Amino acid sequence: MARTFMYFAYGSNLLAERLLINNPTAQFLCTARLHDYRLTFDSPRDTKTMPWAGAPATIRKCPGCSVWGVIWQLDIADSDSLDRQEVFYQRRMVTVTTPDGTTYTCRTYELDGEFDISHTPSPQYKDVIVRGAKQNGLPEAYISQLEAIEDNGFQGKIPVYNKLICQLEKQQQQPPQ
Template sequence: MCLQGFRLDFSHFSKRWQGAVATIVEDAEQHVWGVIWELDEQHRETLDNQEGVHQGIYRPLSVMAETPDGRRLACRSYQLAAPPGGDGRPSAVYKRVILLGATENALPDAYLRFLAALPDNGYSGDVDVGLDLGQT
């Protein structure tokens, strides 16, 4: 899916990922590619918890996304609410995870090249995905 009017950004350091984590930021001249997952309403709280909504790290955001066949869908996304911190670059390991997901979900080649060209902070060691999101 394509989300018009937003850009991908990295502005908050995550101890879990040893670098800045992804968010979307309003930008009328840009767009972000991603994937739409359909979940039952009963899983909303679980997803909110995974994204750190209760800790003020991300906030849910209602957006209109466009599918490759031109349909517009109302979707729930997450936007970083935590204050900026760190140098604004993802770790190499986090960047690889994002690029792998984009590749596996067949996002456009131009967007894959954009993701691959993002500067990272060079950290490619171990990460602790079980670490609480609130720990910085």
């Protein structure tokens, strides 16, 4: 029986520090692209009540489009934790392709259903996604697309964001080993 699983992250879990908060076994495997999907921001409820104070990222089928992300390998012990973190999403299995053409079947998460109202992410959530994309060397053109996404201008505090920023600042202050 498999003791690990592969997870394709395209949202806030692009950033290693974000994923590792609740999933300590996560290890970077590689970057990959999900073909025939697009990245969008959607919400099953009022975004003011969402953990990131805005719409979460999701994927939607879209022929000819693609979403870049990261493949993480996790111990099966983190499976339930990851499901709880992605509480608004449904688990999906997708096939992604690495830059060298290798394909992997991975778990990912997608919001169930289509919603009539267009939503935007908070600036903090968008920042974590962009930081993760840069941290993992996603293509510059894709990073530019992420940076161009309109946000909702939320100015309040988001506990998980504040925790991440503190952690990243501490890491930057530590001397290299």
